[in-house]
Amino acid sequence: MLKWLDIIKFATNGNPIPDRRLEKTEEEWKTLLTDEQFRITRLKGTERAFSSDLCSYFEPGRYACICCGTELFDADTKFESGTGWPSFTQPIKENAVAYHKEGSFGMVRIEALCNTCDAHLGHVFQDGPMPSGLRYCMNAVSLKKMDVRERKIDFGGGCFWCTEAIFQRLKGVLKVENGFSGGKIANPTYREVCSGGTGHAEVVEVTYNPDEISFEDLLRVHLSTHNPTTLNQHGADQGSQYRSIIFYRNENEKQAATKIIDEVQKSYPDKVVTQLEMFEHFYKADDYHQDYYNNNPDEGYCRAIIDPKLEKFMEQCKDKLKQE
Numbered sequence: 212m213l214k215w216l217d218i219i220k221f222a223t224n225g226n227p228i229p230d231r232r233l234e235k236t237e238e239e240w241k242t243l244l245t246d247e248q249f250r251i252t253r254l255k256g257t258e259r260a261f262s263s264d265l266c267s268y269f270e271p272g273r274y275a276c277i278c279c280g281t282e283l284f285d286a287d288t289k290f291e292s293g294t295g296w297p298s299f300t301q302p303i304k305e306n307a308v309a310y311h312k313e314g315s316f317g318m319v320r321i322e323a324l325c326n327t328c329d330a331h332l333g334h335v336f337q338d339g340p341m342p343s344g345l346r347y348c349m350n351a352v353s354l355k356k357m358d359v360r361e362r363k364i365d366f367g368g369g370c371f372w373c374t375e376a377i378f379q380r381l382k383g384v385l386k387v388e389n390g391f392s393g394g395k396i397a398n399p400t401y402r403e404v405c406s407g408g409t410g411h412a413e414v415v416e417v418t419y420n421p422d423e424i425s426f427e428d429l430l431r432v433h434l435s436t437h438n439p440t441t442l443n444q445h446g447a448d449q450g451s452q453y454r455s456i457i458f459y460r461n462e463n464e465k466q467a468a469t470k471i472i473d474e475v476q477k478s479y480p481d482k483v484v485t486q487l488e489m490f491e492h493f494y495k496a497d498d499y500h501q502d503y504y505n506n507n508p509d510e511g512y513c514r515a516i517i518d519p520k521l522e523k524f525m526e527q528c529k530d531k532l533k534q535e
């Protein structure tokens with residue numbers, strides 16, 4: 212997650228390398244853009260505050276550069292800033308946006324540009340909501356709303372091989388990846404995580420279609436298919452890497468998750484100890500750990516531990532399963 216110091220560093224020492232570059236002449240841009248789009252993106256203009264409906268639009272999806280189509284922001288990071296310009300706390304990728312110091316005599320501002328085509332987007336300020344503390348104050352004219360019906364959630368509850376096998380079978384789930392989140396170091400290995408010293412949890416990252424399964428239903432399945440009342444332990448697996456944890460991406464998800472935990476608590480005699488944490492990074496585990504149950508159905512662990520769990524889950528959630 213980028214913070215203010217990273218932004219200053221980029222603006223001072225140079226911007227991250229973009230995935231691709233697109234350069235055109237002013238004349239070429241003029242033919243591709245409306246007058247207003249050209250004025251704002253190519254001549255660094257600013258639209259009137261409250262001139263766009265995008266400010267109060269919070270549906271899921273992504274926002275791309277109006278000039279080159281590069282995806283810049285996810286709706287997950289959009290927030291109501293009250294400024295009259297669409298505001299985000301974080302770009303979709305660290306190299307999506309470029310930064311440029313502007314002004315002088317103590318009145319320095321940081322301009323935000325598309326890192327692919329140099330379109331002027333707006334400015335970045337350090338008065339946004341935590342944890343990034345950033346406010347990307349954007350011109351709505353510079354952005355194009357993309358309708359991507361795809362969301363992600365990361366959670367852990369014991370061994371990720373088990374969690375993966377369950378969520379792969381749920382209707383509305385597009386992809387499940389195994390990895391680590393919530394720790395202190397970047398790109399941890401499986402061995403480092405298993406030593407318990409990195410602070411990471413074994414998690415799955417589930418990509419789902421919110422039209423087919425809700426965030427709430429995903430959490431209900433998660434909290435009913437592992438024991439969320441045992442701290443740092445699931446069956447034979449012991450250690451903080453096996454803790455029960457849910458990573459939320461915005462305030463709405465945090466509130467929804469709190470509600471579901473309260474709801475699920477009623478079906479457990481002991482206290483639910485599932486942690487709620489703001490999502491920061493997901494580190495994918497080696498290929499060996501991906502699609503584990505499907506690739507190793509006869510392996511001892513799969514037979515002894517995953518088979519019975521899966522059977523129970525498929526019996527309980529018949530109506531939520533994918534049609535094979």
Ligand SMILES: [Zn+2]
Pocket residue numbers: 276277278279280281325326327328329330
């Ligand atoms: Zn662009």
